[in-house]
Amino acid sequence: MNKLIQLENVTAGYDNGIVLRDVSISVSDQDFIGVIGPNGGGKTTLIKLILGLIKPVSGTIQRFDDQQGSFIGYLPQQSHIDRKFPITVQDIVLSGLMSAGTTFNRYSAADKKQALDLLGQMGIGHLARRTAGELSGGQLQRVFICRALISSPKLLILDEPNTFVDNRFEHEMYELLQQFNQKMAIMIISHDVGTISYFVKTIACVNTYLHYHPSNIITEEQLAGYNCPLQIITHGDVPHTVLQKHDHSFDHEHGHTHHHEHTHE
Ligand SMILES: Nc1ncnc2c1ncn2[C@@H]1O[C@H](COP(=O)(O)OP(=O)(O)O)[C@@H](O)[C@H]1O
Ligand SMILES: [Mg+2]
Structure with a gap:
């Protein structure tokens, strides 16, 4: 331990x-x-x-x-996002990697696959290409959980x-x-x-x-x-x-x- x-x-x-x-x-x-x-x-x-x-x-x-990998993944109490912002569900999940030093739109194929895998595990893999505004509150919450998880904290x-x-x-x-x-x-x-x-x-x-x-x-x-x-x-x-x-x-x-x-x- x-x-x-x-x-x-x-x-x-x-x-x-x-x-x-x-x-x-x-x-x-x-x-x-x-x-x-x-x-x-x-x-x-x-x-x-x-x-x-x-x-x-x-x-x-x-x-x-120990500075190796991501330390804390965090889901805030109320996750707000401008629902009109045309970001896809998959990119919301990938944005959880940004604090780990990845720049926007420079995600690797492995990162993208990991985002899809997590969404699949959360039962919303089919929503990966949708935008935030098209999701229900509960669906969006699952997306935010995936975002907190993607850096493997x-x-x-x-x-x-x-x-x-x-x-x-x-x-x-x-x-x-x-x-x-x-x-x-x-x-x-x-x-x-x-x-x-x-x-x-x-x-x-x-x-x-x-x-x-x-x-x-x-x-x-x-x-x-x-x-x-x-x-x-x-x-x-x-x-x-x-x-x-x-x-x-x-x-x-x-x-x-x-x-x-x-x-x-
Ligand atoms: N940013 C803040 N500024 C001033 N008071 C705050 C702030 N955030 C929380 N509080 C106060 O601190 C207390 C504890 O809040 P919080 O930690 O959010 O409780 P919980 O998450 O258990 O509901 C509350 O009385 C709340 O009003
Ligand atoms: Mg609270």
Whole structure:
């Protein structure tokens, strides 16, 4: 296990006040961390710190970047793009390579094939030649996930990727992420603890303070103890609840325990 990121006793915020206090967490190369917490709790701020977009007021952030290949692939919380800009879906995906030093329109045949392969895996290979304006919000979100992935980063960070994605694809997306996790660390932010806890390995609750929970099974009592008062939210007709009862059936393929979902009567 190689450490990629380490935050120690980080306090951070904006001009109008402190948002995160005394946060310590490390991210290693095989991690799949679900970051949960109420709206306004500081989840996106934590990501901005990891990306170096904002600086801490106190504490330290270390990035163990060996400079070989791309370090972080990032899907922002709301990906905006001028939908009238006549860029094709394939070129949006390829633009994820630009930070790695590739100049526009100078992508190799291998890069283009990789973009098409990723789109195919996301179930939208047939849309590669379309422009952004022709896609639905959910389709565009999948394109942005491909863009975050194309540089084969060591750490993939997805900030609420399920926002525009329909239920059926959401499940598929998590399964794909589990496959990608064999090659990269993943941090996924969600306020839907019931769904992500199936797929992640560990959970970080962020609500001003950060409580790291070294398992994907978390009870309501633990959440309350972590000062992480999540609402039990519904997605369409399906209620996602925090799971108190679970069995410990072992998932051989992924090597961590799974649990069954229970809903309140
Ligand atoms: N650019 C900013 N300037 C000032 N305050 C901000 C900024 N971004 C976020 N905040 C505030 O910081 C707090 C945490 O926000 P955020 O990290 O986006 O939370 P989350 O992602 O958990 O919903 C909120 O109160 C929010 O209003
Ligand atoms: Mg956020």
